Amino acid sequence: MAYDLEEQEQIDTLKAWWKQYGNLVTWLLIAALSSFAAWTAWNTYQRNQAAQASTLYEEVQRAVGLKDNAKVQGATAALVDKYSGTAYATMAALAAAKSAFDNNDLKVAKTQLTWAIDHAHTKEFKALAKLRLTSILLDEKNFDEAAKVLAGDFPAAFEADVMDKKADVFVAQNKIKEARDMYKNALDKMGDKHAGRQLVQIKLDAIGGAAEVKAAASSEKK
Numbered sequence: 001m002a003y004d005l006e007e008q009e010q011i012d013t014l015k016a017w018w019k020q021y022g023n024l025v026t027w028l029l030i031a032a033l034s035s036f037a038a039w040t041a042w043n044t045y046q047r048n049q050a051a052q053a054s055t056l057y058e059e060v061q062r063a064v065g066l067k068d069n070a071k072v073q074g075a076t077a078a079l080v081d082k083y084s085g086t087a088y089a090t091m092a093a094l095a096a097a098k099s100a101f102d103n104n105d106l107k108v109a110k111t112q113l114t115w116a117i118d119h120a121h122t123k124e125f126k127a128l129a130k131l132r133l134t135s136i137l138l139d140e141k142n143f144d145e146a147a148k149v150l151a152g153d154f155p156a157a158f159e160a161d162v163m164d165k166k167a168d169v170f171v172a173q174n175k176i177k178e179a180r181d182m183y184k185n186a187l188d189k190m191g192d193k194h195a196g197r198q199l200v201q202i203k204l205d206a207i208g209g210a211a212e213v214k215a216a217a218s219s220e221k222k
Contacts, residue, residue, distance in 0.1 A: 050086055050088070052082070052083065053079060053082075053083035053086040053088035053089065054088055056075060056078055056079040056082070056083065056088070056092070057079060057088040057091060057092055059071075059075040060072055060075045060076055060079065060092045060095055060096070061095070063075055063099075064095055064098075064099055067099075067102075069099045069100060069102070069103045069105070072095065072096050072099040072100075073096055073099070073100065073108065075092070076092040076093060076095070076096035076112070079092045080092065080093065080115065084119060086121075087121045087122070087125075089119065090116050090119060090120045090121060090125045090129075091125075093112045093113070093115050093116040093119075093129075094112070094113070094116055094125070094128065094129060094132070096108075096112045097109045097110075097112035097113045097116070097129075097132060098132075100112060101132075101136065106136055106139070106140065109136055110133060110136055113129045113130075113132055113133040113136070114129075114133065116128075116129035117129045117130055117133065123154070123155045124155055124157070124158070127154045127155055127158040127162070128158075130149050130150065130154075131158070131161055131162070131165055133149055134146045134149050134150055134165050134168075134169070135165070137149065138168060138169065138172055141172070143169055143172050143173050146165075146169050146172075147166070147169050150162055150165055150166050150169065159189050160186045160187075160189035160190045160194065160196075161186075161196065163182050163183075163185045163186035163189060164182075164183065164186040164196060164200050164203075166182050167179045167180075167182035167183045167186060167200075167203070168203075170182060171203075171207060176207050176208070179207055180204065180207060180208070180209050183200055183203060183204040183207075183209060184204065184209065186200050187200055187201065187204070
């Protein structure tokens with residue numbers, strides 16, 4: 001096929017450009033396609049991992065329902081070993097910690113909660129694990145360690161519960177004034193419908209919080 005002069009010049013220009021940049025374009029294209037293929041494969045892998053982890057988590061839940069702590073721990077160990085990168089692993093660790101606690105195995109409960117704190121996919125899961133671990137440390141009278149666990153930032157939804165738990169630590173350390181202030185802060189953060197509000201009020205009253213409020217009110221009237 002014959003080309004006119006202008007077309008031939010365009011073809012020559014294209015050939016020259018391709019000779020200079022063709023390899024680069026090819027490799028960039030290959031890199032882009034490879035990245036897309038890797039992304040697609042990763043998403044497929046993640047879906048498969050989640051599906052398989054979900055099946056194991058169902059086993060954990062069934063064992064919890066049967067109150068079979070040995071099976072709970074075994075299924076959780078298998079899930080964490082194979083699918084630690086999924087949210088199901090964290091949820092299983094939390095369930096296994098409660099199962100162990102209910103069976104008075106505080107060592108295993110702490111191990112599961114510590115794992116959840118270190119590997120949780122969300123701040124909410126991590127916060128929940130910290131609160132539960134603090135309760136165990138308080139039972140063990142390990143007050144300094146409990147205070148350390150409660151240090152740092154927590155999601156806003158957990159602030160009141162963290163304050164409540166910090167106040168519990170202060171009570172255990174016989175720091176009553178600090179405990180009163182922290183219980184009051186917790187109540188201020190809690191809405192009227194918060195499930196723990198009544199319990200916090202009871203604890204505050206038990207350490208003289210109610211009497212302190214009455215005294216303050218009486219002083220204002222004068």
